[in-house]
Amino acid sequence: MTSVSSLPGPALQASKAALSAALAENEAKENESKTDGENLEPGEIQEVDMQAQAETIKTVFSDPKNFNVKHPLCSAWTLWFDSPATKGRNLPQTPMSSFPQTPLPQTPGGAAVQGWMEDIKRVITFDSVEEFWGLYNNIVPPSQLPQKANYYLFKEGIIPAWEDEANKNGGKWSIQLPRDKNRAVVDKFWLYTMLAAIGETFDPLLTSEGGETLQSLITGVIVSTRPQFYRISIWTRSAPTGGEDDKLRERIEAIGRHFKTQVLGYPEGQRLAGALATEVEFLSHKDSERKGKQTKKIIV
Known part of the structure; x- marks a missing residue:
């Protein structure tokens, strides 16, 4: 144990x-x-x-049923979920108005996101190791989700949308894996991704050399099920924009390498691209919006 x-x-x-x-x-x-x-x-x-x-102190490790002390996480996290079955349905959930967040921009894009947020369901917010495992052991794993379903695990107060203040200048690391070949491992990949996120192990420079505490670049992680593939993503609050961002780029690349080698378990030099697959690659949200145009990907 x-x-x-x-x-x-x-x-x-x-x-x-x-x-x-x-x-x-x-x-x-x-x-x-x-x-x-x-x-x-x-x-x-x-x-x-x-x-x-x-x-008299009993933790979940010494007494799984009657523990009286929790192990707090560095941040509180919120799990969200959507699938074709939740769209347009009035399922029980915590009202969006009670969830602290930065208002989305009052633009056509912002209005579209507000409409999309009507279909996404907020499951629960947790801030301890024990609450995480209680949640994980009582939800459907990705391998058993219906097609076009998504789990979003984001830090409390951050909406899983590009337009959120914490996400708008960021991007995402992602990998796409063929569904049939990876059904047996996707649950493990998703668990390890969540553990790395809530354990704050993705970002290698949370403390600078001078001892100054830095804000974590990680805002959330997502797993998506599609008819022919799974996609796992790690969202960041910042994305490199040019040569002046060398330090930020190094930090972003370190997150990608950790994701590929320590979380997914692939050798750093291994190439994965094949039918329906992608490499572990980073793309800013702004470049993601430029569909059909030249984009700048980082691949590890």
């Missing part, structure tokens, strides 16, 4: 902080419950048995 120490660095630190907070809370409750006859004398220091306190 996975241990706490195998969590990504930021999530591990957050987990340790949660455990410390739980210990402090238990200690405070114990002191509050003391009777008058057990109150400390002036100047007396209460000895705390930290080992006994720690034994």
Whole structure:
């Protein structure tokens, strides 16, 4: 079974902080419950048995059913879903008006996105390791989804649309794989992609050399099922535009290499293109809109 120490660095630190907070809370409750006859004398220091306190902490790793401490993620994430079966149907979901987000532009394109958002369903928002696994173990895997269905896992507050403020200047890494040949592995690929996203392992430069904390480039990940192929994508909030973006390009390329080698498990030099397949390739959202025109792809 996975241990706490195998969590990504930021999530591990957050987990340790949660455990410390739980210990402090238990200690405070114990002191509050003391009777008058057990109150400390002036100047007396209460000895705390930290080992006994720690034994009251139960995580999902030690007690999968009765755990009392969660392992927080660095960010909260929201799962969205759509398929032909959800379009035009009034299915139960959290109203869009209650979901904090940047308003979409009041343009013909923005209006089209608003219409599309009527069909996409917000499933749940979670912010802990335990909630993620509870969600994952109770949803249909990609290999069993109907054709033309999509899962969108995005950071809380970000809509899975190009027009969202967090996405409009970005792009996406994606790979397209023939459906028949990859039905047995697509569920694993999607799981590993989600774990890399919520564990914040995609972006290699979240902390600069000077110790300055940087904003993650990752905004969300998507899996799409189509009649003849699957597509998995990683969306970024920025995209290189020219030579002046050398550092950004290096950062974007590192995300693509991590996706190809560590998440999907392909050798870095392996070429995948074939019938219905693509390489692991990056395209800005602005270039994606230029259908039929020359575009600038990055391939790893």
